[in-house]
Amino acid sequence: MSKTSALRTNAxxxxxxxxxxxxxxxxxxxxxxxxxxxxxxxxxxxxxxKELRAARHTILEANAIDVTExxxxxxxxxxxxRLVLNExxxxxxxxxxxxxxxxxxxxxxxxxxxxxxxxxxxxxxxVPLGVIGIIYESRPNVTADAGALCLKSGNAVIxxxxxxxxxxxxxxxxxxxxxxxxxxxxPDCIQIVPTTDREAVGILLRDMVDxxxxxxxxxxxxxxxxxxxxxxxxxxxHLEGLCHVYIDKDADLDMAEAITVNSKMRRxxxxxxxxxxxxxxxxxADYLPKIxxxxxxxxxxxxxxxxxxxxxxxxxxxxxxxxxxxYLDAIISIRIVESVDAAIAHISxxxxxxxxxxxxxxxxxxxxxxxxxxxxxxLHNASTQFADGGExxxxxxxxxxxxxxxxxxxxxxxxxxxxxxxxxxxxxTRP
Amino acid sequence: MSKTSALRTNAxxxxxxxxxxxxxxxxxxxxxxxxxxxxxxxxxxxxxxKELRAARHTILEANAIDVTExxxxxxxxxxxxRLVLNExxxxxxxxxxxxxxxxxxxxxxxxxxxxxxxxxxxxxxxVPLGVIGIIYESRPNVTADAGALCLKSGNAVIxxxxxxxxxxxxxxxxxxxxxxxxxxxxPDCIQIVPTTDREAVGILLRDMVDxxxxxxxxxxxxxxxxxxxxxxxxxxxHLEGLCHVYIDKDADLDMAEAITVNSKMRRxxxxxxxxxxxxxxxxxADYLPKIxxxxxxxxxxxxxxxxxxxxxxxxxxxxxxxxxxxYLDAIISIRIVESVDAAIAHISxxxxxxxxxxxxxxxxxxxxxxxxxxxxxxLHNASTQFADGGExxxxxxxxxxxxxxxxxxxxxxxxxxxxxxxxxxxxxTRP
Numbered sequence: 001m002s003k004t005s006a007l008r009t010n011a012x013x014x015x016x017x018x019x020x021x022x023x024x025x026x027x028x029x030x031x032x033x034x035x036x037x038x039x040x041x042x043x044x045x046x047x048x049x050k051e052l053r054a055a056r057h058t059i060l061e062a063n064a065i066d067v068t069e070x071x072x073x074x075x076x077x078x079x080x081x082r083l084v085l086n087e088x089x090x091x092x093x094x095x096x097x098x099x100x101x102x103x104x105x106x107x108x109x110x111x112x113x114x115x116x117x118x119x120x121x122x123x124x125x126x127v128p129l130g131v132i133g134i135i136y137e138s139r140p141n142v143t144a145d146a147g148a149l150c151l152k153s154g155n156a157v158i159x160x161x162x163x164x165x166x167x168x169x170x171x172x173x174x175x176x177x178x179x180x181x182x183x184x185x186x187p188d189c190i191q192i193v194p195t196t197d198r199e200a201v202g203i204l205l206r207d208m209v210d211x212x213x214x215x216x217x218x219x220x221x222x223x224x225x226x227x228x229x230x231x232x233x234x235x236x237x238h239l240e241g242l243c244h245v246y247i248d249k250d251a252d253l254d255m256a257e258a259i260t261v262n263s264k265m266r267r268x269x270x271x272x273x274x275x276x277x278x279x280x281x282x283x284x285a286d287y288l289p290k291i292x293x294x295x296x297x298x299x300x301x302x303x304x305x306x307x308x309x310x311x312x313x314x315x316x317x318x319x320x321x322x323x324x325x326x327y328l329d330a331i332i333s334i335r336i337v338e339s340v341d342a343a344i345a346h347i348s349x350x351x352x353x354x355x356x357x358x359x360x361x362x363x364x365x366x367x368x369x370x371x372x373x374x375x376x377x378x379l380h381n382a383s384t385q386f387a388d389g390g391e392x393x394x395x396x397x398x399x400x401x402x403x404x405x406x407x408x409x410x411x412x413x414x415x416x417x418x419x420x421x422x423x424x425x426x427x428x429t430r431p
Numbered sequence: 432m433s434k435t436s437a438l439r440t441n442a443x444x445x446x447x448x449x450x451x452x453x454x455x456x457x458x459x460x461x462x463x464x465x466x467x468x469x470x471x472x473x474x475x476x477x478x479x480x481k482e483l484r485a486a487r488h489t490i491l492e493a494n495a496i497d498v499t500e501x502x503x504x505x506x507x508x509x510x511x512x513r514l515v516l517n518e519x520x521x522x523x524x525x526x527x528x529x530x531x532x533x534x535x536x537x538x539x540x541x542x543x544x545x546x547x548x549x550x551x552x553x554x555x556x557x558v559p560l561g562v563i564g565i566i567y568e569s570r571p572n573v574t575a576d577a578g579a580l581c582l583k584s585g586n587a588v589i590x591x592x593x594x595x596x597x598x599x600x601x602x603x604x605x606x607x608x609x610x611x612x613x614x615x616x617x618p619d620c621i622q623i624v625p626t627t628d629r630e631a632v633g634i635l636l637r638d639m640v641d642x643x644x645x646x647x648x649x650x651x652x653x654x655x656x657x658x659x660x661x662x663x664x665x666x667x668x669h670l671e672g673l674c675h676v677y678i679d680k681d682a683d684l685d686m687a688e689a690i691t692v693n694s695k696m697r698r699x700x701x702x703x704x705x706x707x708x709x710x711x712x713x714x715x716a717d718y719l720p721k722i723x724x725x726x727x728x729x730x731x732x733x734x735x736x737x738x739x740x741x742x743x744x745x746x747x748x749x750x751x752x753x754x755x756x757x758y759l760d761a762i763i764s765i766r767i768v769e770s771v772d773a774a775i776a777h778i779s780x781x782x783x784x785x786x787x788x789x790x791x792x793x794x795x796x797x798x799x800x801x802x803x804x805x806x807x808x809x810l811h812n813a814s815t816q817f818a819d820g821g822e823x824x825x826x827x828x829x830x831x832x833x834x835x836x837x838x839x840x841x842x843x844x845x846x847x848x849x850x851x852x853x854x855x856x857x858x859x860t861r862p
Contacts, residue, residue, distance in 0.1 A: 031779065035802055108802075116824055120813055129835050130805070213835045234665065234836045255858040262860035348462070370853050371466055371539075374561070382551055382856030391861065392852070393547055404560050404644045404849045405665045406836040418835045421823070422801050425813030427686040429693035430822065 012199065019203045022158055022191055023211025026131045029188035030156035034128050038105035040183050041151055045101045048148065048179030049094040055175050056090045062171035063140065070138070070164045078269075082139045083165055093144040093172070096396060100148045103395040106414040107154040121424045126417045128154030130213035133204050134398075135227060137219035138162030143172040146218070147190045149396050151180075153416035156189050158212065160204060162219075163196035170194075205230040216411075218399055221326075236411060238376075238402040240326045241271030242352040243384040246343040246369065247291070248360035249282035255381060256287060256359045257294045263357065263384040265298040269328050271400055272355050272377075272387030276323060276333045278343045281307070284336045288312050295332060304334035311336075323350040340365050344372045351375060353402045355387040376401065376408035443630065450634045453589055453622055454642025457562045460619035461587035465559050469536035471614050472582055476532045479579065479610030480525040486606050487521045493602035494571065501569070501595045513570045514596055524575040524603070527827060531579045534826040537845040538585040552855045557848045559585030561644035564635050565829075566658060568650035569593030574603040577649070578621040580827050582611075584847035587620050589643065591635060593650075594627035601625075636661040647842075649830055652757075667842060669807075669833040671757045672702030673783040674815040677774040677800065678722070679791035680713035686812060687718060687790045688725045694788065694815040696729040700759050702831055703786050703808075703818030707754060707764045709774045712738070715767045719743050723765075731761045738767035754781040771796050775803045782806060784833045786818040807832065807839035 033041075052059070063085040070083055106126050113123035132155045136142045143159055150157035161169040173192040180187050193200045205215060209232050216236045217227040224237050245263050247256045263274035279288055284307065292302055292312045303318035315334060322333040323346070337343045340358070347356050357379035358369040366380040377387050377400075389397025389410035397410040407415040464472075483490070494516040501514055537557050544554035563586045567573045574590055581588035592600040604623040611618050624631045636646065640663050647667045648658040655668050676694050678687045694705035710719055715738065723733055723743045734753050735746035746765060753764040754777070768774045771789070778787050788810035789800040797811040808818050808831075820828025820841035828841045838846040 031803075031805075034805070114824065116822070120817065120822075122823060127805075229663070232660070234834065236836070252858070258858065258860050266861055366855075370855075372462075374462075374465070374558075375851065377852045377854060379854040380856060382854055382859045383861050385861040386551065386854065386856075386859070388861075391547070391551075392553060393545065403665065405667070406849075408849060409852045418839060420806065421808045421840045423808060423810040423813055423817065424797075424801075425811060425817075427683070427689065428813045428817070429689050430697055430814050430816040430819075 015195070015197060015199055016203055016207060018195075019193070019200060019208065020211070022193070023131070023208045025188040026156040026158055026191060027211050029186040030128065030131050032186050033151070033156055033189050034107070034154050036154065036185060038107075040185060041105070041154070042101045044151060044179045044183035044185050045097050045148055046179075047182035048144070048176050049097040051175035051178045052090055052094045052097070052144065052172065055171065056087060059090055059168065059171045059175075060085060060087070062167035065167045066165055073164075075164070079138065082137070083168075085140055085168060089141060093141050096145055097148045100152050100396050100413070103152060103413050105152065106417045111419055118428050119426060120428055123422050124419045125422050126414070126419050129416060129418050131156045131158065131211055132416065133158045133160070133208070133212045133215045133233070135160045135201060135204065135215065135217045135219075135223065136162065137223060138165035140165045140168035140172055142218055143169040143192070144176065145396065146398055147173070147176045149398055149413055150416060151189060153413040155416055158191050158193065158204065160193040160201060163198075166196050202230065206232050209233055216398060236401050236403065236406060238271060238354060238400050240352045241273065241354040241387070241400070242276070242324070242326050242350065243272060243274045243354055243387070244276045244278055244343075244347050244351060244356040245274045245384065246278040246337075246340070246347075246356070246358045247280060247283065247287060248340060248358055248362065248365055249280040250362035250365060251283065251287070251359040252361055253287050253290060257291045259357065259359050259381070259383050260291050261294045261298050264295060264332050265300055265330065266383070266385045268330050270385070272385050273328065274332065274384045275325065275327055276335065276350070278335050278337050278346055279308070280340070280343075281336045281338050284308065285311050288334070299330050301331040302334060303331065305336060307336035308334045326352070340369055344369060347373055347375070354400065355379070355384045357382060357384050446626070446628060446630055447634055447638060450624070450631060450639065451642070453624070454562070454639045456619040457587040457589055457622060458642050460617040461559065461562050463617050464582070464587055464620050465538070465585050467585065467616060469538075471616060472536070472585070473532045475582060475610045475614035475616050476528050476579055477610075478613035479575070479607050480528040482606035482609045483521060483525045483528070483575065483603065486602065487518060490521055490599065490602045490606075491516060491518070493598035496598045497596055504595075506595070510569065513568070514599075516571055516599060520572060524572050527576055528579045531583050531827050531844070534583060534844050536583065537848045542850055549859055550857060551859055554853050555850045556853050557845075557850050560847060560849050562587045562589065562642055563847065564589045564591070564639070564643045564646045564664070566591045566632060566635065566646065566648045566650075566654065567593065568654060569596035571596045571599035571603055573649055574600040574623070575607065576827060577829055578604070578607045580829055580844055581847060582620060584844040586847055589622050589624065589635065591624040591632060594629075597627050633661065637663050640664055647829060667832050667834065667837060669702060669785060669831050671783045672704065672785040672818070672831070673707070673755065673757050673781065674703060674705045674785055674818070675707045675709055675774075675778050675782060675787040676705045676815065677709040677768075677771070677778075677787070677789045678711060678714065678718060679771060679789055679793065679796055680711040681793035681796060682714065682718070682790040683792055684718050684721060688722045690788065690790050690812070690814050691722050692725045692729050695726060695763050696731055696761065697814070697816045699761050701816070703816050704759065705763065705815045706756065706758055707766065707781070709766050709768050709777055710739070711771070711774075712767050712769050715739065716742050719765070726763060731763055733763060733765060735765035736767060739765045757783070771800055775800060778804055778806070785831065786810070786815045788813060788815050
């Protein structure tokens with residue numbers, strides 16, 4: 001073995017043992033946290049919000065170091081916007097944590113209960129997942145948001161933020177730990193990986209099956225694909241939001257325009273933003289020009305199939321790649337479809353099982369669409385931008401899951417729990 | 432490239448395209464099945480039961496071939512017992528399918544619904560998972576049980592049974608397909624991998640992410656470990672059932688004996704069978720001899736820590752490996768613990784998050800145990816052998832999950848579904 005590779009191996013072993021120690025501490029903290037009273041968790045959240053406000057200058061100094069380093073690397077404007085903090089953004093983190101205090105505590109809730117003929121009383125009781133690993137990009141606010149939501153739901157968490165936000169995230173993490181200590185909870189309830197070594201992510205994904213119950217990636221496609229490919233523990237993730245608006249032949253034109261423009265243009269960078277507009281051919285010639293005008297006025301670029309281009313020359317020709325592109329930008333693809341079933345088939349072929357809406361005044365067509373489209377969220381006569389935990393009344397969310405298992409849709413405090421069966425008997429044995 | 436490896440590569444490519452075709456057919460069938468009426472699914476189940484009875488001679492002939500081949504390989508008696516079919520076992524498969532007809536159809540059920548201040552009506556509606564891959568050992572009856580339960584829950588299924596049961600499973604599968612055709616459902620709702628090539632399992636686990644939503648392994652530890660290591664799709668599995676009985680200092684002695692003997696000895700080969708007995712030191716000297724006698728009379732071998740050996744000489748010394756061994760046999764490990772918390776700590780260290788019970792007349796101690804033990808099923812004053820979908824009133828089950836995500840505990844028809852959010856609006860756009 002060469003000297004270099006020996007060194008690398010030793011460094012790898014050190015990192016592995018460091019990460020294992022992190023995992024063991026998280027497991028121990030999770031056990032204590034799983035039985036903590038709601039009031040104690042809320043006291044910690046209150047203290048965290050207070051600490052964040054008090055430490056804002058320290059956090060901004062740490063963030064300034066991150067920003068300077070990142071700018072040297074020539075990062076994009078969008079990247080910089082996500083990375084940079086200011087007093088307002090710190091206040092928003094603090095008030096975000098306070099909003100979590102107000103949520104119902106899901107832990108210990110009885111979901112359902114029943115009695116068996118032999119007298120056994122069975123109940124399904126909500127319990128924390130255990131230890132959650134959260135891997136995110138260089139958005140320092142996720143440190144506070146995710147840490148607080150995991151605490152509320154009784155889970156210990158291991159955070160791993162993007163390396164460009166390392167100093168900011170560490171400074172925010174220090175405030176969270178102070179909050180935990182203030183309330184007498186184990187500081188290891190919220191840990192952050194203390195290195196920017198990329199291999200730490202690999203270890204978290206592959207080597208910590210005994211210490212991590214679920215991994216939640218938050219970020220772009222490449223991060224989430226890496227996590228889904230490498231992870232040996234269950235992953236709760238959405239890969240992308242390729243959302244559709246379908247304008248049925250029985251749609252109201254004004255509503256169709258309003259919902260299309262809002263679904264696409266209210267905010268183009270969120271996963272619930274629409275990427276494709278499907279229009280029933282029976283109304284396409286009538287409706288498409290007005291809807292196109294609405295989109296153009298809002299600053300949207302239009303790319304359509306040959307049918308839509310022939311109806312409205314302001315639409316540029318789309319290519320096959322457009323149907324599978326999550327633009328996350330002011331661009332929409334447009335296709336004429338012959339029926340609601342053709343719309344359903346298009347969504348089945350090109351969609352991402354995230355969020356899709358139908359605009360129609362025909363209740364039967366609506367129900368057929370709602371039943372047939374295989375997405376986490378299906379809407380009738382409403383904007384796809386409602387795909388959001390807050391809009392669902394669930395409070396803060398950690399993301400929107402498009403996986404089939406566990407809990408599709410917005411993942412809030414309740415969705416970060418699981419359940420166990422509690423069975424109360426009087427000495428029953430099984431015949 | 433040598434001629435042999437070229438051939439192997441071609442064969443591999445053929446198998447991959449064959450499996451991909453299977454996956455695509457399953458996806459198409461799943462779409463049709465997801466909106467099938469409960470009555471149509473039940474008609475198919477009725478026809479399947481009828482076909483199984485009518486084809487019993489054909490099935491027995493196929494089974495005889497499997498048994499002869501397996502005996503040549505020198506299989507164990509236990510293996511043979513699982514493989515062999517007779518008229519009674521075929522009748523039991525048929526009546527098992529009839530019992531599934533009687534279950535509630537979970538698909539389309541509204542789990543919960545609420546209205547938002549903006550008038551959006553949100554409901555969480557149960558939907559099938561989609562396509563389920565089931566990998567099992569050479570137990571031909573699983574072909575019928577799993578196929579029927581997946582159909583009831585609206586899921587298409589790809590079955591892959593152990594190669595020693597190939598002919599039996601194919602014959603049973605033929606009956607299931609006849610039942611599907613009889614009811615006008617796509618025959619591809621239930622498919623079986625048409626080869627004994629072990630690489631087919633690898634393809635199912637790694638290369639069919641687009642066509643398989645969840646894999647359920649049924650079988651021994653090595654099968655389940657392989658699935659958990661290789662799978663690139665979510666897995667619903669229990670690794671093992673290392674279940675505990677804890678006899679508290681406030682336990683009733685007669686109840687303690689009855690529950691211990693039943694938990695261990697009613698059936699030793701099921702995952703809910705107890706493997707370790709923990710006895711509070713305050714009552715160990717009084718209680719252990721009587722409980723040990725009960726176990727010995729039932730034919731159980733006793734292995735204990737030094738404390739228990741010194742109380743009762745009929746107990747052989749245990750070694751450290753005993754605390755982590757799922758005997759699935761008439762053997763129990765026994766340990767004296769100083770408190771309920773020591774029992775909880777032992778279960779946390781050595782348990783498998785499956786099923787654990789406390790025997791005590793003290794309600795506070797019971798609640799502490801029920802809250803603190805992190806298992807899918809926790810019981811008070813009842814036998815661990817109640818860990819069973821049928822005993823829970825859920826009807827047939829496909830197994831008991833010890834995973835945290837989705838649905839821990841017995842996995843019946845309802846647990847083979849997920850949900851989606853259906854949102855009904857009147858033109859709402861998001862501000």
